[in-house]
Amino acid sequence: MRGLFGALAGGERKDQGGSRYGLVDEMWADFFGGLRSSKSGVSVNWKSSLSNTTVLACCRVRADGHATVPWKLYQRTETTKKGRTVVGRREARDHPLYDLLATAPNEWMTSLEFRETQSLHVDLAGRSYAYKNVVRGEIVELILLDPGRVTKRVNKDYSRVYTLHGLDGTTETVSGDKIWEVKGPSWDTIDGLDVVRLAAEAIGLALATEESHAAFHRNGVRPSGMLSVEGAMNEAGLIRLAAWVRRNFGGANNTGRLMVVDRNANFVPMQMTGVDSQHIETRKFQVERICEVLRVMPIMIGFSGDKNATFASAEQMFNAHLTHTVRPIHRRFGGSGDLHLLSKDERKKGFYTGFVDGDFISPVLKDKGEYNKIALGGGGSPGWLTPNEVRAFDELPPVDGGDNLYVGINTAPIGPDGRPRTPDPKPGPPAPTGE
Template sequence: MAHLRAGRVYRRRRAHDRLRAAARAEVKSMKGFFGSLFSGGERKEDTRYGIVDQMWADFFGGFATSKTGISVNWKSALSVTTVLACCRVRADGLATVPWKLYRRTEKSVNGKTVIDRQEARDQPLYDLLATAPNEWMTSLEFRETQNFHVDLAGRSYAFLNKVRGEIVEMILLDPGRVVCKVNADYSRTYTLTGLDGTTETVPGDRIWHVKGPSWDTIEGLNIVRYAAEAIGLALATEESHARFHRNGARPSGVLSADGAIGEQGLVKLAAWVRRHFGGAENTGKIMVVDRAAKFTPVQMTGVDAQHIETRKFQVERICEVLRVMPIMIGFSGDKNATFASAEQMFLAHLVHCVRPIHRRFGGSADLFLLKKEQRQQGYYTGFVEGDFLSPALKDKAEFNQRALGSSSPGWITPNEIRSWDELPPVAGGDLLYVPSNMVAIGEDGKPMFLTPPAAPAPKPPGE
């Protein structure tokens, strides 16, 4: 009997081993299928995750498990209010500024060659950038989503629908449904996965690829994965705080009395306290009770205070990662900004956060949306960054006055300033001006006039 029992156990183990081997083979074949579908068949095994976890990580755009045990991806990261606020601030800096197509030309003014810039409204790309890249998205919505993709996934893809070599439509794609492959000659092909699951490979000139900071020059760094610890800790603290309020109770104080009151007595006592001492109208009243009752207030413990400090600390850490000043999301911490310091903070935000975003997207658009011969003809894209001064009319007036040459030689013509507000040009508005009491000094030490001074009129005879 023992021999038969041992044989049955051995056969069951063999059958179990065969099932496990078949399951591993099936998972391995699925891994190979998804790997070839989403990574061009060249992705190496990542030992940080299990086989199945890695497969789904590749499929849904990747995730990282922080040391808190919470999985962090773009969707869970957006549930952190700080990440959502920072991404919205960065997206607004890109999307709310007019974006236009210009052409730089040369023209002669008073016998001198000057550089002129005009809006290239006759080009189809102008309307795609400034108004609507497709039939269902405005330019603001398109760029807003683009910036979210770059910030949270490290890359943004847009399909370029071309007719006779000209772009007539731009369709924004989910980064998780696009795989970029660099060939041996450094040309690029992109594998797109449709909503119905079908795939198609297109050449590099049909995709507008905007990437964030990159290490391999192919894909942008996944900021969410690299900042998984900061975001995961923020998620953990929010979750623990929420569970505390769901599972625990934190009264403002405890009213205790000698002797047993009973459940019915407790209900009556609670109703009496709410009626006579509850609400703002009863603030400051003196409580008079019998049976040696005592009221003990419940104060915040050191653990609670440290919990709040941790949440504040994580706000600053996430702002550091996304290059957003905390004041831009309404968080000042322990420092109260004055009007002077707040103004400098807003200026620092424009210089160190918004301007790099403009340069990144502007340079990418010039590379992927314009042909080389168009760039040689002087076409380029540009943001109307002077639009940031529109809400501050006083600052805008002072800037325009200085740019025209109120106290130093001007570097902006009147027509250029008028173009910022969509005003038509005026005659004589293409000239630069200098203050009337300030002229250049020549090598001989004498003033250099633009026109020679008129000769004095001859005096009448006899004078």
């Protein structure tokens, strides 16, 4: 048996979020929770959610924060210099995983495209799956899978078995070590929480409000005013009167002109009603609710509400976005990559994945220069970065003597060994002759 009944009979649970079409499929999907019909009457799933501009903007902001930052493979190193151990790191460019993470995980996707889609899957489906093509014990390719085409079964010993449903209708079952799964926040440690289903009411109300507003403008009548005259007028007379008013008083050039009409005509202007105002307020309120669910500050999607942010407050909001939104995304994917893409032996050897978080301050040269200055020891306290590590942020080659840490002192020239050069002593008075 295939499809829904086959999954139920086999005791398997198919991940939600896949595409379903047809009236019967929607009926069964609603019954078993695939499509969630909100109280507003709108069915909510990942596809309908993305048609809401707030959900789309939030997911894009989160995906950009994940995908536009370089992701590299590093190895911790230990060297002995003058009897002391110096701990550092190097880019593990000789490891086959380095190019998959930093450049291209497969032949048709860049690293940015791969992680961008991966982020959308985690945010809207609660999980993402990638097939690890392993050849002679090495991962040579990562193939991103549609979460709706993956069936996961968890055994009693918590081992995973995945069934992949191909585009041609065929299926293939693989063991858990062949799949790289990244979960979102989880309750049972097995599946990530389905944010779209949990926030169905907020998203559904936003969709319904947007839909009703569009229908109002499509079907409603909203003139700027009404001109009424005494007595009955046939259709031809009404058309002539409307054309005369539009010709003589319509448009910006006729603004402020005095209207003089006969038959005791009365002009009544029409303005926005309280219902219209509440409708707009509801839409603004739903933007904030969806931003709360997806952990994106409204200003990051261009929405400030009724609060006008100053330059200083906006800068703090951007910093808060990096701290509370982007950094957790990096830690989630980085930790998952260390666990599923590196073996235990490789982790013991010091290999780990890392995002170049310092890339965020690269566009701000003043802040970047101030950070580098303090990190090198220019603030009076011992520095925590070496000159070569700072140069590596901009992909610059290392220099001789650039692997030492420094503490802020009076300016002094640096010798070839990377240490401050002692100035030559000044000549003193001539020695006495003894006479």
